[in-house]
Amino acid sequence: MFKISFVSEKKFFFSLLFIFIFFSSSFASSLTVNNALEKKLYDSHVWKALLHIRNGKPSINNSTFLLSHKNFSLKNELIKTINDFENGLNICKYPARYFWLKEQLSGNRFKKFDCKDFKIYIEKTNPEDLELIFASENVSSPSSMMGHVFFNIKSKKEDEKIRQNAVSFFTVIDTFNIPLLITKSTITGMKGYFILNPYKKSINKYLYEEQRSIWEYKLKLTEEQKKLIIYHFWELKDIDMTYFFTGFNCATMIDDILSITNEHYINNNTLWVTPKDVIKNAEKNDLISNTKMIPSIEWEIKMLDENINNSERTNEIMDLINKKKFDSFSESFFSKNYKIKKLEKQFISTYSRYLLNKSLISRKEYLKLTQSLEDEEYIISLENYKNPIKTFNDTQLSLSNVNIDKKGYMGITFLPASNSIYDDNREYFSENSLKIGEIDLLFNKDKVHLNNINIYDMKLLIPWNNITNDISKQFNVSYQKHYDENLNKLNVLNLSGGMGLTTKLHNDIWIYGLTNVGLGLNFEKTYPYAFSDLGFIMYEIFNMKTVLSHKFIYNQDNANEYYQNVMLNQALFIDKQIRFDVSFEKLFNDEYEKKIISLKLNYFF
Structure with missing residues (x-):
């Protein structure tokens, strides 16, 4: 007769207990996973956000972030995460996943969250x-x-x-x-x-x-x-x-x-x-x-100077502070206009802070000056002044009808980012242009022309004032058209940059002048050249903007000759998504000239 010893019985029962626990754990785990799959948690916007899924793919695609990196899918990552949490793994690494899944899956068997560093x-x-x-x-x-x-x-x-x-x-x-x-x-x-x-x-x-x-x-x-x-x-x-x-x-x-x-x-x-x-x-x-x-101090000084709109007054305030005649700022000194009075006080406070940061006045002098201005009523709210939320979107697609010396073309321009000098830039403090990856194509019934590629094109026009002494500047890396002495086109890789000054005649009127040097190169030659860039910018009623520029360009194609470029662009802003342009451009020297007229529709998205 077959007998089981006491020791054997103990081993037998321990084995049964182990098998029971193992299968119970596996069964519970499969129930939790099945519950998650039935709820389609892998398709939840929260799960996708936690995995940084963009256009159906993970933006962080490596094994330090994805548990299922070798065989990734939203489902596989969900299953692997649940299994790990039930086995006490990676809990401290993924607290957001842990608490979200715990909330979504009642009856889960996740191990306890006990993470000291977290x-x-x-x-x-x-x-x-x-x-x-x-x-x-x-x-x-x-x-x-x-x-x-x-x-x-x-x-x-x-x-x-x-x-x-x-x-x-x-x-x-x-x-x-x-x-x-x-x-x-x-x-x-x-x-x-x-x-x-x-x-x-x-x-x-x-x-x-x-x-x-x-x-x-x-x-x-x-x-x-x-x-x-x-x-x-x-x-x-x-x-x-x-x-x-x-x-x-x-x-x-x-x-x-x-x-x-x-x-x-x-x-x-x-x-x-x-x-x-x-x-x-x-x-x-x-x-x-x-x-x-x-605001940065310099930005705030410019804003206040712009809104006081009286250069003699701001110069008087700065002169008194620089000469440390702080007692001059009695109540009788300030404007009778309540709004201007608030701006004047804020200007004094900001300009003195600017001098303190530059170590041009002592902290004791700064406190003496600003304490004399204490008045809660003059605090100015800046939340809605040039708010970036109000700017135009920074991707645009343009369709144009172009006439070059009486030859017609259609044009397509795509600017991935960010803005041009012809855009409505009133929510920026300065007039500026930043073009990254812009592609400009011209085509007719015969062929397509690659007119221009702006790899990086920057133009920053900061109004000069005698406080911050800002310099305007521009820089360009592009594939573009240069012209020889006969105004024939040359395709070159262009690198150029320069600087100059900008003056703001009115809140809506700007003039600028820049001097630039550049380098043109292609398979045939490399040459230096130079050009001046003078311009006028004006915002008008009915959501319009005029940009007039004149360039004097010397030594393109290494020709030791010059030509001039005059361009007028009239923009009409239909709304935040559409701008319509009419432009006229003339290139000329002593013997030749070219005229370019275009109508352009720009869509911002």
Whole structure:
């Protein structure tokens, strides 16, 4: 007869118990996975946002972020994440995924969330609110020509020892070689950094070192949305990410995260998402509850000077401060006009702060001057003054009918980013043009002509004043047309740059003068050349804008000859999406001339 010993019985029962636990665990796991698949959680906008899915593909496509990297799909990543959480794996790495899935899947068998480092992160940031921050653009700097957008974690007010923290995605530009920079930023990619650092330190850099203004947009979020976003920041801290200027940048990162908030999150920017697109998308999706603007000192001085609109008055104020005649600023000194009086007081306060930062007055002198102005009534709200949300969209497609010396052509121009001198630039402080990757084609029944490719074309017209002494400048890298002594076209790679002065005669009237040097090169020759650029810009009634320019160009084609170019462009802004242009251009020298007339319809999106 077969017998089982006591020891054998114990082994037998332990084996049964192990098998029971194993199959129970597997069965429970499969139930949780099945529940998630039945609910189609893989198709949720939250899941896609947490995985940074854009146009059906993950923007962060590597094994440091995706558990199913070798065989990625939204379903596979969901299954692998659930299995890991039930086996106690990667819980501390993905807190946003953990708490969202735990909320969605009742009866789950996830292991306990016990993450010391994550708890320290929450304690140190002590989050209460989130703000979307926009640092204004500087079109003359490759690292900031489109502006920058990032988050601010606002800590709870009762704990003043805890700093607010900026959360930002960026890259480091380590070269001024434009062709290399274009290759790295659009094709090979650059190292991306996702960091958390003190907010005050971040904005001081923009305000005082780079003279860029800051807009703070308080976000309208539920507690669950805030929690998910703040937890998701933790998930991105140690990830290998590749930064692409046009594909995955600070703007796409932030826009992806904001799509957590809404299943129908509006995002019309499929080609290139810029920082301004992000704040406009937030506005479209009703995510902004209020706005605060922090101007750079130089920006604020120019704004106040512009609105006082009396150069003799501002010069008098500056002269008294420079001579340290602070007692002159009694109530009788100020304008009887209440609005101008407020502006004058603010100008004194801002200009004295500007001198303090330049170490031109002492802190004691600064306090003496500003304390004499204390008056809550004169505080000026800047939230709606030149707000980036109000700017035109920065991608445009143009169709034109062009007549060149009585020969007709159709034209197509595509500008991926950002704006031209013919656009409505009144929401910028300066008149400027920034064209990146612009392609201009002309065609008729016989052939197609590649008229121009603007790889990088910048023109910054900052009004001169005797406080900040700003210089206007321009720089161009392009494939364009040059002309020989007979005004015949030459196809060349062009590099040119220059500087000059701009004067603002009126809020709507500008004149400028720039001197440039350049280099033209093709397979046949390389030559230096020079040109002057004089212009007049005026905004008129009925949403119109006139731009008149005159260029005197010397030594193109190494011909030791000159020609002149006069161009008049009349723009009519139909609305925020459509601009209509009529333009006349004349090229001429002592013997030859060319005339170009065009009608153009521009669509902004």
